[in-house]
Amino acid sequence: MKDLFRMLIILFAVTFSFSLLGIKGVQAEEEKTLEEEILEILQEKEAITPEKYEELKKKVEGENAKEAKRPTVGFKKGFSLETADGNFKLQPYMKLRSQYKAFEANHPTNNDFYMRAARLGLKGAVYRYFDFNVAGEFGKGSSCLWDGYMGFNYLPEAKLRIGQFKQPFSLEWYSPADWRDFIEMPLPIDNLTPDMDIGAMFHGNLGKEVLNYGLSFSNGTGKNTSDTNDEKDIVARIVLSPFNSSNNLFLKGLHIGASITYGNQEAQRDEMRRKGKFQTAGETPFFQFNNGILHDGARTRYGGELCYMIGAFSLKGEWVRMTLDDLYHPTDGTKDDFDIDGGYVSLSYILTAEHQPFKDGKYGRITPKQNFDPKKGTWGAVQVVARYETLSIDSELLTKGYADSTKYTDEAEAYTLGLNWYLNDIVKAMINYTSTDFNGHIVKDGVKLDSEDLFLVRIQLVF
Numbered sequence: 001m002k003d004l005f006r007m008l009i010i011l012f013a014v015t016f017s018f019s020l021l022g023i024k025g026v027q028a029e030e031e032k033t034l035e036e037e038i039l040e041i042l043q044e045k046e047a048i049t050p051e052k053y054e055e056l057k058k059k060v061e062g063e064n065a066k067e068a069k070r071p072t073v074g075f076k077k078g079f080s081l082e083t084a085d086g087n088f089k090l091q092p093y094m095k096l097r098s099q100y101k102a103f104e105a106n107h108p109t110n111n112d113f114y115m116r117a118a119r120l121g122l123k124g125a126v127y128r129y130f131d132f133n134v135a136g137e138f139g140k141g142s143s144c145l146w147d148g149y150m151g152f153n154y155l156p157e158a159k160l161r162i163g164q165f166k167q168p169f170s171l172e173w174y175s176p177a178d179w180r181d182f183i184e185m186p187l188p189i190d191n192l193t194p195d196m197d198i199g200a201m202f203h204g205n206l207g208k209e210v211l212n213y214g215l216s217f218s219n220g221t222g223k224n225t226s227d228t229n230d231e232k233d234i235v236a237r238i239v240l241s242p243f244n245s246s247n248n249l250f251l252k253g254l255h256i257g258a259s260i261t262y263g264n265q266e267a268q269r270d271e272m273r274r275k276g277k278f279q280t281a282g283e284t285p286f287f288q289f290n291n292g293i294l295h296d297g298a299r300t301r302y303g304g305e306l307c308y309m310i311g312a313f314s315l316k317g318e319w320v321r322m323t324l325d326d327l328y329h330p331t332d333g334t335k336d337d338f339d340i341d342g343g344y345v346s347l348s349y350i351l352t353a354e355h356q357p358f359k360d361g362k363y364g365r366i367t368p369k370q371n372f373d374p375k376k377g378t379w380g381a382v383q384v385v386a387r388y389e390t391l392s393i394d395s396e397l398l399t400k401g402y403a404d405s406t407k408y409t410d411e412a413e414a415y416t417l418g419l420n421w422y423l424n425d426i427v428k429a430m431i432n433y434t435s436t437d438f439n440g441h442i443v444k445d446g447v448k449l450d451s452e453d454l455f456l457v458r459i460q461l462v463f
Contacts, residue, residue: 297326
C-alpha cells in the first residue's frame, strides 16, 4: 500500500507541474490576443504598411493555432488537465474528513478525535470514451485501495464499469459520502447494504434521466477480498424520475427507486462484512454472530426508496430487508432462515435557500450562493436536518444461539438532529446529535447500555 501511496503522490505532482509550467488556460473563442491588438494599433497609426500587417497577422495566427492545441488546466471544484480535443483528461482529487465523537458519561468508549477518511485519487479519461478512477484510503490508521476501476462510456444509456467500485444499491449508500445530509449513514443502510466490491457493472440513464439504472455482477465479499465460492452476486437498482423534464415545481423533484441483491454465500462469521457485526453511528456493536456460525446459502436484499425535493426542502426515506437462508449452527448442526430489516425517514431544509441537486440516481453537493467571506458579509450555505431510523433483527437469532443474548439485542432505533455548514463548494462542517435506544440492553466492555447518546462533529475538505 506504500507503493500505491507513492504512485498517487507522483501523479498529483505531475499534474500540478503542468499548470506551473504555464499550460494555457481556457480562453474565449472571439477574444483578441495582445499581439493582434498591437498590430491593429500599429496599422491605425500607419506605423506599418498593410502588406507588413498581413504578414505579421498570419504569423500571429499561426502561433495562436499552436497554442490552441496545448492542454488546458482548469479548476472547478477541483483541478483538471485536459487536451484541446477533449480526448484525454486527468483530475487528481483529495478527500479529508476529520471527526470528533463524544459519548455520554457512562459510556465505556473514549471520546476521540480521528480521521474518518484521508483519500488521494486520480480519475480521468483516455480517448474520450474510456474512463478510470483509482484512489487509496488512509483514514482510521490503515490503508487500502478504495476505488479502482475502468469504464467504457460511449453510450450514456449503456456504460460499462469493471474493477472495484460502489455497488448500485440504496439512495443513501450510492450517493457520494462527502455530500450526504448526515455524518454517518442510518442503521439499516450502514449495516445491510453491500460494501464496495469487485466486479462488472452496466449503468446509464434513459429518457432524459427519467430512468437511471445499475446492474452489477460482483464477488459479494467486499472490497479487496477474493470470493469464497464460484457463485457471483447480482446487484440491481432502478430509479424513476417521472417528472424530471417538467417545469412543475411540486413534481420535478420526485424520485422513487428499488434495489435488489442475490447471491449464494459460503462464509464463516469472520468472512462476513464486519465479521458479522452490526453497529451504531458511534461504532458500538449491538449485535454480532457467534464465532463458528456459517452462512451456506442464499443472501437476498430488497430495498425501496423515495426522495422528494422542492426548493430548499427535501424528504428522503428507505426500507431495506436482508434474508439469510441456511445459516448453520455448529453446536447442533441445524440450519435456519432469518430476516433482518429496517428503514429511515429524513428531512432537510437549506436556510440560505440553495437547492440540493439530484443527478444519475443520487443526490449531490450543495453549492453556496455566496462563499464564506466575513469581510464581504457572506457566510456560505446552512442546512438543518433530522432523521428517524430503525433496525430489527429476527429475535430467533438470539433465542436459538446464533448470537449472545446476554450481550446483544434484536432491535435498535435512533433519532438524529444535525446542522451542516457549507463554507464553499469544497469545505463543509457538520454536527450531529444521535440518540439510540436498544430493545432491552447491550453489554459493551462490561458496561450495560440501554441507550447511547452521541455527538459527532466533522470538518471536511474535498476537491
